[in-house]
Structure formats: C-alpha cells, structure tokens
Amino acid sequence: MTDWQSLDQSSLNVRVDPSTASSPSTDLLASKNDGLATKASSSSKMDAGKPPTAVAAGGSGAANETVGCEFSMERNPPWNGGQPAVEDSNGKIIDALQEDVGDSTFSPSPQLSKGNRGQHVLYISTFAVFGTVIRVFTGRLFGGDCGNTASTSTSVVADFVEPWASLVCVTANGKTDQTGGALFTDLPANMLGSFLIGVLSLMGTHRNRTNHPLPWFRADHPLQRHTAFHVALVTGLCGCLTTFASWNTQMVVMLDGTDTVLGSQPVPALFGYLIGISTAATSFLSGRHCNMLLRSRHRESLSSTRNDIPAVDTELGQPVLERPPPPSSRAPVQPCWLTRLLGIRVAPFLVVTVLIGAFVVGDVVYQVPFYRKMWISIALTPLGALLRWRLSRWNSKIVWNRLAWVPWGTLVANLLAAVLSAAAEAIGERYYKNDAWTFTIWKGVGAGFAGSLSTVSTMVKEMFAMDSPARAYFYATVTVIAAALLSLAVYSPIIRS
Template identity: 30%
Template sequence: MGKSASQTQTHESQLSNEKLVGLLGHPDFQLLDFGRKRSISMSSAMSLHIDDDTESENVSEAGDIGDRALHSARHSSSTCLSLDHAMEGGPAVILSADLHKISVVPPVREGVIFPIPIDPPKGPEDEKQEKQGLPMSLEYISCLVHLAVFGILGVFTRYLLEKLFGASVSGVTSNQTIVYPNLPSNMVGSFLMGWWGVVFKRDISQVSDILAVGLTTGYLGSVTTFSGWNQKMLDLSVNGHWVQAIVGFLVGLFLAAYSIIFGIETAKGFRWILKKLNISMNKEEPNTYCNWRFNNFRRHLAAMVVLLLVLGVLLGVSGSLLKKEFGSGSSGAQLWLACLVAPLGVWIRWFLARLNGRGLGSSGILRWFPFGTLIANVSAAGIMAGLSTAEKSVNSMRFDTIAMGIQLGFLGCLSTVSTFIAEFNAMRESNHPWRAYVYASTTMGVSFILGILIYDIPLWAKGLT
C-alpha cells in the first residue's frame, strides 16, 4: 500500500531537518540574520536582492534604532557566527529575528525564491544563557548608564578638540569662518563611526550589545554635534554672510561624508590585516566572540555596577567643580555644567531613534527617512538658536554660563552628525542615492530656516547684530 499524505509529510520534514544538520557542518555554510522575516532572491552569483521596502528600512536604520536594538539583541543573543562575509557559493542559513524559523539556502540557479521554514534546534546551553541574561528592566538601566558615561566622555572629547583646533592653540577653526569650531570633532566622530558603527559594530555587538550602543549612540553621537554646526552658520548669516553660511553647510557635509568613507576603508584594511595574521576574525573561527561575550547575568551586572561607579564619580566631580567655578563664568564652568546635563540629551536621542525605519502612519510611508534623527537634530538646533537669542538679549555672565553649558552638553548630545552621516552614507550607496541628498537637504534646510526665524529675525529687529 502507498504511504498516506501525513506519513509523506513527516518523512519530508525529517529529511529537511537532516539536510539542515548536514548544512550546519558544511565548511562554507553561513548564517544571515536580517532582523526580520523576509524573502530573499538569489542570483547565479549568489548576490542578495532585497526588495525596496527592506532596503528603505535598512538605510533608515543604518545609524541607530534606539531601544529597539535591545529587543532585537534578546532574540539573537545565542547567535555568535560572523555575518560579514558575502556568500561564495556555499549554502546559507537565514534566521528570522525571533529565531522561530530557519531558511536553508543552498547554491541555486537564478530565479529561485526562499525562505524554506524549518524549526531550529535549541540546545540546553542556549536556554541556560537566555535565563541568565539581564531582566528587561535591568537591561534598560544598564543601557542608560552606558549611554550616560559614554555621552559625558563624548562631551569631554568634543571640548578638547574644540580647544586644540581653536584660536588659543592651533588657530585652525574660527567662529567667523566656514571652518567652524565643531568641524574637527564632527570629522573625527564620523571617521570613528566608520570603524565602530559600520565595519566593527557587529564584532563589538558579539562581545556586548550594550557596549556597541554606548560607543556609537553614546560616545560618537556626543562627540559630534549638528546643533553647534547649524548655529555657527546662523552666526554667519545674521551678519550678512549668506554665501559663507551655505558653503559652510556644503563643506561640513562633504568633509563628514568623506571622513566616514575614509573610516570604513581604513577599518576594512585593518580587518584584512588581522585576517592575514589569523587573529580570531577569520570565518573559520566563528565562535571566538562567544568566549568574551557578556552573555550571563553576572557579567552584565558587574559591567553595570562598574559603570555606575564611573558615572557617580563623573557627576560628583563635575558638580563639585561647577559649584567652585560657576561664579567665574569660565569655559571650565560651562564644561562641568555640560557634563551634568549631557546624559539627558543622549537618552532623548536614543529614545527618538526608535522612530527610524518606521515611516509615517500605519502604512509606514517614507520608511527610508530617519525621522528620529531628524527630530533630534532639528529640535536641538531650534532650542540652541533660542538660547543664543536669549544670550544676546540678557547679557549676563551667569546666564551665559548656563546657556553655554546647556548648548555644549544637553543640545550637543541631543543632536548628532555621526548618526546623520552614517544614514546619509547608507542612502548614498543604496539603489536610490538621491534619497541621501533629500535627507541632508531637509535636515539642514529645516534647521537653518527655523534658526533664521528664532535667531536672525529677532536680532535684526532689536538691532543686536
């Protein structure tokens, strides 16, 4: 007698799982985690053709996705395989973000569509790691602490770079030229974003997802500042230097864009050297990072406690020095106040970043546009313009200290160039490069026009220019 339909289906399911086990042992197999369920079309050259909606979402999320990254990390915490190598003819396994389905992709002819859903095997070690991870509440606290500490360090770095390249030391930057004081920090932050936020971000995440957030969103986002850049262009425009202001935006965008490109290329070169030296990043050693990963409760808790102590020291020292120097109106007093208010700016930007890649409305239109980063940059630029107007009107040393401290710390950390330029670069390299220039023009245009309304026009009306 012939086999029943249920027996045939069971037999095919067993064969599929046997094929999966065989593929996991294949020397050329790779795992592709695309963060969500999606169908992949394979060409004969094994290149991936992702639909337009998927690409739009990816470019919008290139810089930051806020606290959504924590939820994604929870679903992929036990996966420690390298995702950096393009497929070279071997089979692949595609996992959805929730790890409920696996798709096996062998070498195929052009035109075949995947995935093929198969339930993944789950070992006792994976279940143990999941139980040992931080609870969601502690994970959020740990992330906020990381962001605060790295944000304060970012403010310190930006302040030091501004002094180093300013008139008091090297004299490279000036408030009266297109080479504005924050240009060096924006270039340095964009360069490092190419290293830590593009090429090596996955490697850092395999050690600690929260550390990756701290370095990119916390440190690099705070080293760079869009609001300071916009305000210096407003200072040029209020005095009638409109051409210089426009050129300043173009030069700033050009230098930041090429800084991240230079960072990406040098990081790729460094990775290639490490591979040639057989240093633990070779694809034949995919589990290396699992040995160093903060994948249990004790390690996460220890890291959080250490950074809490560091944060306490930073805030305590800053508060003590601010109390001592506040009356002097010195730049030091502004720095210490900036350190106290910097964490709030980083936290707000991090929460706003969850809007990136979501689009507008229930249908998610304009999903390619990073609305979270746009809101952070435009709002910070507008508030900074308002504080600058108030500074001109009040003309008080104490008020100047407070305003400059808020501008340097809170607004400098609320706005970012490193994330903005990472998104710009991803769009420029996508199938729709025009989106990069629409995004950049919208961010700079809206911020500049808002600044003219808040800063230029009131100063012209009062004759304070």
C-alpha cells in the same frame, strides 16, 4: 544539515518570519548564556536555489517575542563601495551591517528587558558625557580660544589647553574679527566622531563571517559580547562627539549677522554647510577603510569542522550568521589591569565622576565660568542623548509610503535640537549677557542638551545606508535647509528684539 560554506554570500537571504514560529519542522536549541531560545529549520533537503530560513524568538524571562522582519542581501549599491545592502519587507534599503541599538538607521526596535534597558541607559549616559567633553575641548584646541573677546569670556580659560589652542587657530566661531567662519568650531569634533562611527560599522560580508563589532580586538575578547558597551560607543560617544545643532547655530549666527564683528556672512555660512557635510562623509568612509584594515588582522578562516547555525541576535533584533572561531592555540584574552582592578562596569562611571568633580572644583574654587558651563553641560548631556535614543525608534516607522526610507527619528532629533540651540544662543546673548549664572546655563543647554540631542555621525551613516546617492543628497539637503530656516525664524526675532 545544509553546508553553509557552499552558500553564495552575494545572494544570501535570511528570512525571519513569525508565521513559521510554530512549525513542527523546527528544532528548539537551548542557549546556555541568557536562556534565549533559537529555532532553526532542520530540513536536510534544501534546494540549492532556495534561501535558508531561520526563525527566532528572543527576549528575556518567560515573555519572548518573535522578531518578524525579512532581509535580502542581493542589492549592492555601487556608491556604497559595492557593499551588500539589506532590504526589509517594506522595501526599505538598510545597511547590512547595522550593529548599534538606537542609532541604527533602520534596524528593528530591540526588545530589552528592564535590567538590560537600565544598563543601556547608564552606559549611554556615561559615554555621552565623554563625547560632550571631547567635543568641547577639541573645539577649543583647534581654534575655539582664538579671537575671543569680552563677549565670549566663558571660553577664555587659562588652563593646560590654552597654550596649545593659541598655536592651532584652524577654526573660527564667526562672531569676532577672525575670518574663516566656514571652518566652524565643531568641525574637528564632527570629523572625529564620523570617523569613529565608520570604524564601528560592520562592513560587507564581515557580518556573515564573524560577529565582533570591535575590530581592534580579537573575536574572543570579552568586550565583543558586551552589547551595552557597543551601544554606548555609537549612541553615546559618537552621537554626542558630533553635533548638528551647534554647527547649525554658528551658521545661523553668521547668516543673521547680529552681534558679530563682520556682520552678515552668507557665503561663509553656505560653505560652512557644504564643508560640514563633505568632511563628515569623507571621515566616515575613512573610518570604514580603517575597519577593513583592522579586521584583516583578525581574519578568521571560513573553513569549519561543523555546520553553522542561523541565529538571531536577540538583543539587537537582527538576523546574523554566527560562525564559531576556529580552534586557536593562543591564550585566552585577559582583561587589562584597569578592568581587573575596577571592572568594566565600574571604570566608566568612575571616570565620569572624576570629570564632574574636576569641573565643579574649577568653578567653585577657581571661579572659572568655562568650567561652570562644562558641569552644567555634562548634567544635561544624558537627557539629550537618551531622548535621541528614544526618538531613533521612529527610524523604522513608515509615516508615508513614498518616504518610507527617511529616518524620521534622526531627522526630528536634529531639527528639534537645532531650533533649541538657536533659541538658547539668542536668549542668552540678548537677555542674560550680564548675568553670569543664567548666561552660562543657557550656554550649557545649547552645548549639553541640544548638542547631544543632535548628531552628525548617525546622519552620515544613514546617508551611506541608503540605496541611492539621490536619496542621500536629498536627505542631507532637506535636513540642512529645514534646520537653517527654522533656526533663523527663532533666532532673528529674539536677537533683534
């Protein structure tokens, strides 16, 4: 076997070619975990200048499918910190460290069995609820409750957040006489979600050293192999914690000026777009730096007593080089008390059930409109998150060869959500302001469905996965301008009718 430790990681190429799946020079390696089969080249006379070849077939049950993608790690975009990039057979530059399914920028579409797909749906829906709840309460805490008037009474809540929110007036909603709408209500949530997705993004050559996507845990922690949990963190939690639609809607309201105390505010709205993109990008980079610090605590020795086997992560559909952890004298990682008591598969769903119950009680018993908006938003959140997960398959589709690098799935999701959020805001404010139930439903559509359908964290991650800053700036600029124009075309005629 080839000594993998002698390979130069900067020039490493991993080729997954379905045409060689039936080659007689491959050995079939049985997997004891999921019954997955991995084929690897067993030639012992490989030239030093030639890249290793790995052929894999993955899937579930008897119907295995071969992943056919060609990857190269020879290009290091300087603006991405010198991290290796990956180029597929279509010439599209992708992040070498894409680990999530659905929100991954240009990763091949995974082949999930019906059981795995159902597990992914449940976990994405559950963590999407967490993301929406954190986003709304973060907005309240940093200024959403400041400057409220009777017209925004659905946000006036005398609960445990109100004493703190009245002291931390950083953001503004753009409707009242409180200036500073450029620091929009969802800015803190967008920064937090972008930071988290940066922490969860594998970096540099770490992917070739060890395959543990949760850097704050040891490599042998049980959650490192829980793929549905990883997908839920990125697609569900981070995707719904950040929102492009609600941010864009506030800028559109400020641009139009109808139903606002200060009138049209084009300059603050323009700065709102610039601040939103720049702070999200900075937060993402900070998350990646945190990723490096966390991984340095769990760094594993590259020396190994046996050869490594090129493998393919059959659930994620991406080639990886899995290096077994060196022998350790430490005791195996034991699950926490909550995991032992409830199980990791039960605890998230139990927490979501408690949250929904608390919001329903706040609505029915205490007659608080804000909590009515919350449980309606929670009910619609999974729909938006799952639709975005499905649309993300378009990220790898080539609509036009010259624009093959554009992540069309995320772009369509953000534009569609932006238009829907603007329409919901205009309809609610124009026609149902005096109808508490209908008004709250439209607010829930904007905050829950549209807010979860759109995402800032994935968009920023895609920007840094591109091979040049020109493409990244072009992608961000087109997204912002198109969303603003389309939303204004929908919002202004309705609110002024």
